[in-house]
Amino acid sequence: MVPSSAGVLVADGAAVRERVSIGDRTIIGRGVTIENDCTIGSFVKIETGAYITAYSVLENRVFIAPMVATSNDRFIGRTEERFKHFKGVTVMRGGRVGVGAVLLPGITIGPDGVVAAGAIVTRDVPARKIAMGCPARVVREVAEAELLDHQIWDDVRLGQS
Numbered sequence: 001m002v003p004s005s006a007g008v009l010v011a012d013g014a015a016v017r018e019r020v021s022i023g024d025r026t027i028i029g030r031g032v033t034i035e036n037d038c039t040i041g042s043f044v045k046i047e048t049g050a051y052i053t054a055y056s057v058l059e060n061r062v063f064i065a066p067m068v069a070t071s072n073d074r075f076i077g078r079t080e081e082r083f084k085h086f087k088g089v090t091v092m093r094g095g096r097v098g099v100g101a102v103l104l105p106g107i108t109i110g111p112d113g114v115v116a117a118g119a120i121v122t123r124d125v126p127a128r129k130i131a132m133g134c135p136a137r138v139v140r141e142v143a144e145a146e147l148l149d150h151q152i153w154d155d156v157r158l159g160q161s
């Protein structure tokens, strides 16, 4: 598992399935499950109990809060039709998903996009927007000070992630 990545931390009780790649310095928290065929970037944080469904992509610097749930099968295990639509979620660079949020199949969170705690995300969230509620709706822009490119971490400034 993740043989070539540096500084990856996988906490106790976490499960990382087959054909998953994980970038450098990523933290997989306690009891997290990452299903098969996911691509996880560098400097990603996936916190306690989060569930990352198969065929998902989390780009660099993504933050997934505790108990976030993601899904990939709109038809919940019924019909042959479902195989045509099977799709994991994508959280683009610097995207953040709040505690207990639910992402429906195929959802994309744009770069620096934010999902509020407890939201049910049924539509893509554009870059640098905050979506909130059930179903989630965009409520405002992410504050400038929170944007990834405004952080002072050395590796961000140097353009390494």
Ligand SMILES: CC(C)(COP(=O)(O)OP(=O)(O)OC[C@H]1O[C@@H](n2cnc3c(N)ncnc32)[C@H](O)[C@@H]1OP(=O)(O)O)[C@@H](O)C(=O)NCCC(=O)NCCS
Residues within 6 Å of the ligand: 065, 066, 097, 098, 099, 115, 116, 117, 118, 119, 130, 132, 133
């Ligand atoms: C989305 C979030 C950033 C909004 O913060 P904020 O803009 O400071 O929001 P405020 O506390 O000023 O609340 C503004 C309004 O939004 C509502 N609201 C805030 N968070 C909400 C949420 N998650 N879902 C639904 N409504 C929410 C508030 O009730 C308030 O409504 P009101 O004006 O009718 O009273 C924040 O509430 C949130 O969800 N943070 C994520 C926490 C988290 O998961 N952290 C992970 C590490 S543990």
